[in-house]
Amino acid sequence: MAHGVVIVGASIAGYNVAKELRTKGYQGKITLVGKQASLPYDLKELSKNWMLAQETVSPPVFRDETFYEDEKITLKLGTEIVSIDPENHTVQTNKKESIPYDQLVLAIGSTLRMFNAPGVDAEGIFYLRDFENAQKIKAWDKKSKDIVIVGAGFIGLEMASTFAQVGLNVTVIEHAPLPLGRIVGEEASHYFSNMHRSHGVTLLTSEDITAFEKDEQGHVTAALTASGKKINCQMVIIGIGVVPNTSIAHPDLEVQRGIVVNEYGETSLPDVYAAGDCTVWPYQGELVHVEHWEHARAHGRCVAHNIIQPKSEVYATRPYFWTDEYDQTFEYLGHTLTWNQTVTRGSSDEPKFTIAYLDENRRPLGVLFANNAEKRADIAALMDKNLPINLDRFKDPTISILETTESS
Template sequence: MKFDIVVVGGSTAGFYLVKTLRAKGYTGSIGLIDREDTLPYNRYKLSKTWLTGKTLDAPIFKPESFFDENDIKLLLNTEVVAVDEDAKQVITADQQTITYGQLVLAMGAESRHLQLPNDDAEGIFYLRSYHDAVKIKQWSQQVKDVVLIGAGFIGLELASSFRKLGLNVTVVEYNQHPLGRVVGPQASEYFVKMHQEHDVNFVLGQGVTSFTYDEQHRVTGVVTDAGTTIPAQMVVVGVGAVPNTSIKADHLALGQNIVVNEYSETAVKDVYAVGDATIWPFQGEEIHVEHWEHAQSHGKNLAANLIQPHSQPYDVLPYFWTDQYDQTFEYLGHTTKWEQTFVRGDLDSGHFTIAYVDAQRVPLAILFANGHEQRDDVTELMSRRQPLDPERFADTNQPLSTL
């Protein structure tokens, strides 16, 4: 079997890559390989509307007919385990060899797993795939108490969804400020308060040491390092992600995130990588972003460069959003270190904007809540890369476009 372009991974990045190739008129052969048995689907929905809805069907991007009509060969339930760069082939778990002209790695990431006593009890889950989500959804229908380990965006979105389903929710987070590394203490406190107003219980500054279970080997509780046992008939662990490391290749560092340049090229000729598994250059540093819109943009950008090499460097401003209860939060830029924060609007009202600035007061990232700003205005402000005046920024009578 041979294709001009082989894409490993039916992820968001992988799907938007092949979709954009055909939309831009690419006529070469395309093979899309994925180890799951499901058509490419939108993982973003799994922790939100899909979880609270009635269907168990996967939230697929397009039906199978789309791939047939666009002459994209789908190889589902097929796991790639190695790349032979010299022969330009990928090798599958069942020892098939598939030859490529150009290879794109879009495998995404996998959940980081805890290694704790009794972690094999039934009712302990990780959410990364559609099949994970189906198990979580079905199990949630027979329980009352849920413990979420980790207060990242996925954890807090799950808290929102489980409360909508009427479950008792406790969030255990090792740090005192959930999401603090990304949004800082002010916004972190806002998120915690919002969830507490919906009767979510938080256990902050504590880790988990083990689980308890009953005679059917079903989980009954989560034991914290303070010695407290929190009742739970269901646990969902969300403590970050690690790169998909199932593929072996001589010249690719696949035990860590794959480093690519601005054209998504790896260190190996004709091998590219996109999406959650990559580190890529942004404003003079190499960064790693695991969000839906980055994966989509990265895949679409690579399509242009596969058609016309080095035609479109990837310089998209990182962006993500999260929906929790009836509130929406958007974030533009990228930083985990900032000098100051400037606040615009009123956190108590839920309509606010926070700028994270460097020592020169240049915004590195901006968080805006519940439509307090327009994304285009924030993008324009960020793109100017000029110092902000904190008083003018705080003055909501002055549009961001005038700052």
């Protein structure tokens, strides 16, 4: 334990590894390495409440500097790890420093998918990458009236909600025929579409941007689409997804879409763990990749437990995510991109509804619940049963959701 634990990545997963190690009594050295110059902060807030706040001169940090001093967590900020030497248990930084470790945790998150089109280098075109980018967006929107958002995923729709609420003209352009359709299906997608349109957002689906126009100063002035539309704008936000960050390469580090970990968070390298968005991990018999905040938090905590007591805790947390848009909250438990059928409780014409995504045996693979936060525990308990859903009972809101399985 002379060198302790080195954690690469100072966002939600890495922060929770460090915090949980101390919470559970780990006495060794902890070094938290982050590329950003600021203290570890909550990236998810950048597309939510932070963007709406009037005074936001600093990032939404998890804890202040005193916390790290009190917990004896050494921060190495503005530092990037470029390689691993597993034989000598060291990592090398971009500053030509070698850091030894007893256990290493890779919590390096995701990287943005980049958009390629003529004019994409214009001033006023942004990705929501980090706090610095968020500051630029917030400053630029003060001189913008019309905004184009590329991509109708969760980040794109949250940004659309944010800007619509401050009175800007928002156009969202999405390649797919429905927003979020691959994740939540047709019925819920229509609800999201109608909600945004009711707040004045123009939503263009089955559409692609072919180029951006800019003025003599290099500022973006319009987005041109494949169908021939010209959409005037003074700012563009691109949010077309992310891919797991696997930039720290080693020939013996197994990578399949992300860094492969087992049920304990262990990688193929000895004494090297990984957690959060950068990983693929075993869930219900297959390797899955989950990009959400709650997964990164829980995965980081599980890895901390297995560092303290190896192979003591299997990571079996059911994926969970949520999105806040306007005055509504949507939550999702489970993980599936394919399902046999759906069943709806309540009406998706109303703000409060629940949709279950069922396999061929009518067992729930995932459940979306809108403005129903108080039902989260019951929905989790329903999924724990892993029993076929009685469709008629599930549709009836007067029947407890816990009594909607075939054995009820």
